[in-house]
Amino acid sequence: MYQSELIEKVAKELGISNALSQRLLKAxxxxxxxxxxxxxxxxxPHLGTFDTATYKEHRGYRxxxxxxxxxxxxxxxxxxxxxxxxxxxxxxxxxxxGAPT
Amino acid sequence: xxxxxxxALHSFAALVAKRAKVSSVEADAYIHQFAKTIxxxxxxxxxxxxxxxxxxxxxxxxxxAGHDPNSGAPLTxxxxxxxxxxxxxxxxxxxxxxxxxxxxxxxxxDKTGWRTRTGAWILxxxxxxxxxxxxxxxxxxxxxxxxxxxxxxxxxDKAVVxxxxxxxxxxxxxxxxxxxxxxxxxPTAIAAxxxxxxxxxxxxxxxxxxxxxxxxxxxxxxxENRPELSRRNPDLIDSGITLRIPALAxxxxxxxxxxxxxxxxxxxxxxxxxxxxxxxxxxEYEKVTARWSKE
Numbered sequence: 190m191y192q193s194e195l196i197e198k199v200a201k202e203l204g205i206s207n208a209l210s211q212r213l214l215k216a217x218x219x220x221x222x223x224x225x226x227x228x229x230x231x232x233x234p235h236l237g238t239f240d241t242a243t244y245k246e247h248r249g250y251r252x253x254x255x256x257x258x259x260x261x262x263x264x265x266x267x268x269x270x271x272x273x274x275x276x277x278x279x280x281x282x283x284x285x286x287g288a289p290t
Numbered sequence: 291x292x293x294x295x296x297x298a299l300h301s302f303a304a305l306v307a308k309r310a311k312v313s314s315v316e317a318d319a320y321i322h323q324f325a326k327t328i329x330x331x332x333x334x335x336x337x338x339x340x341x342x343x344x345x346x347x348x349x350x351x352x353x354x355a356g357h358d359p360n361s362g363a364p365l366t367x368x369x370x371x372x373x374x375x376x377x378x379x380x381x382x383x384x385x386x387x388x389x390x391x392x393x394x395x396x397x398x399x400d401k402t403g404w405r406t407r408t409g410a411w412i413l414x415x416x417x418x419x420x421x422x423x424x425x426x427x428x429x430x431x432x433x434x435x436x437x438x439x440x441x442x443x444x445x446x447d448k449a450v451v452x453x454x455x456x457x458x459x460x461x462x463x464x465x466x467x468x469x470x471x472x473x474x475x476x477p478t479a480i481a482a483x484x485x486x487x488x489x490x491x492x493x494x495x496x497x498x499x500x501x502x503x504x505x506x507x508x509x510x511x512x513x514e515n516r517p518e519l520s521r522r523n524p525d526l527i528d529s530g531i532t533l534r535i536p537a538l539a540x541x542x543x544x545x546x547x548x549x550x551x552x553x554x555x556x557x558x559x560x561x562x563x564x565x566x567x568x569x570x571x572x573x574e575y576e577k578v579t580a581r582w583s584k585e
Contacts, residue, residue: 190331190338199323209312213320216310218343220302226384230296236325237373241385248397261392266385268344268375274329278348279370 225266237271332373342380348373485534488527501535504542509556509575511535516559523567524560554582 190198192214200210221231221239230240241264249260270278297305300318307317328338328346337347353369383390404410486497498508512524514536519527527533540546545553561575 190336192338192340195324195327195331195338195340199320199327202323202327203319205316209310210320213306213310213312213317214324214340216306216317217321217324218340220306220309222343222381222384224297224302224305225381226387228295231302232296232299233321233325234299235322235329237375251394257397259395259397261389261394263389263392264386266344266377266381268377270373270375274332274373277329277333278373280368 228264233271235271235273237274238269240267240269241265242267335371342378344375344377344381346373346375485532487532488529490529492527492529494524494527497533497535502538502542507542507553509560510553513552513556513559522563524563525569550582554579557582 196207196210196214199214200207203210224231225239225241228241230238232238243264244260244262246262247260248257250257299321300314303318303321304314306321307314310317331338332346332348335348337345339345348371351367351370351372354367356365356367357363358365377385486501488497494508494511495505498511499505502510509524511533512519515533516522518531521528536552538545538549538552540549557575557579561572561579564572564575
């Protein structure tokens with residue numbers, strides 16, 4: 190699903206214009222980005238949590254030059270899937286009831 | 291995982307509403323519908339790329355052996371799908387902003403790094419150029435001194451004569467006697483023979499030092515040119531005027547009686563002018579004049 194399709198689908202569901210839907214999508218994504226930038230975590234219901242993780246300075250392998258180097262401290266965005274979404278997606282291939290989640 | 295940095299949904303919705311310039315109810319409804327649409331798409335195994343943000347997608351996990359964490363009993367985990375979010379570079383850069391200046395360090399420091407650094411080469415080239423320029427300047431200084439001894443287009447015996455004329459006057463390098471050797475070359479040479487054109491920054495002291503060979507003889511130049519100097523101030527001479535250099539019977543290192551009288555009179559004149567201007571240096575010059583008059 191492309192971003193344009195997502196925008197159109199959400200607009201149809203909510204009964205708003207595509208332009209407004211696009212504006213709201215952009216606002217949501219940029220707000221998440223800006224909150225992550227200052228170190229906050231954002232939880233979207235039914236979807237999951239956007240959070241940041243800080244990696245300490247560590248030794249790592251560089252496959253391009255086949256050697257090890259000291260990688261600097263860095264902060265990365267992480268996404269933790271929400272329980273509802275995880276359980277819905279869990280058994281999309283096998284519809285066996287009672288599959289432990 | 292701490293709760294202190296979490297944003298409540300209602301405040302997040304308010305922020306989104308402010309950014310999109312809509313009501314916070316609309317923003318809240320939008321966020322819920324957004325999440326619902328994404329999860330529906332992921333349930334069908336699709337993927338959602340969001341520009342400059344990230345990509346949601348699912349991966350297949352094969353059946354694998356595990357164990358019950360409570361009882362330790364072996365357990366078979368069935369094959370299933372799980373959700374992934376892959377942040378794009380723009381989001382990674384934004385989140386990593388506080389540590390952006392940090393770089394990967396080598397475990398074994400590379401000591402040949404300066405070779406690839408252009409700044410080091412530029413510095414080296416500049417240094418070499420500076421040395422070359424300094425060498426050229428030093429060499430040209432030597433060659434001009436040579437030219438004063440042997441002028442081009444001049445017979446060698448005449449050059450020797452010029453040189454011998456200069457030898458007794460050791461205290462004056464490139465001075466008045468050098469100029470009359472070839473007075474018909476250029477107008478500047480003629481001017482140099484009779485006098486000197488004052489350029490900005492020149493002083494009587496400096497002119498006396500270069501033309502006469504002894505800076506302490508500057509009152510002589512002043513006294514010679516005093517009728518032309520309208521200021522009557524020994525400390526102020528105008529640039530552009532031509533000063534006559536008085537011809538001494540002897541030289542500054544071995545002066546005649548006439549030269550000494552000239553010098554004494556010049557000092558007397560300077561002392562008088564200083565006195566007229568109210569300059570306190572007048573006393574010093576009068577003292578010197580009185581001492582020389584007694585001798």
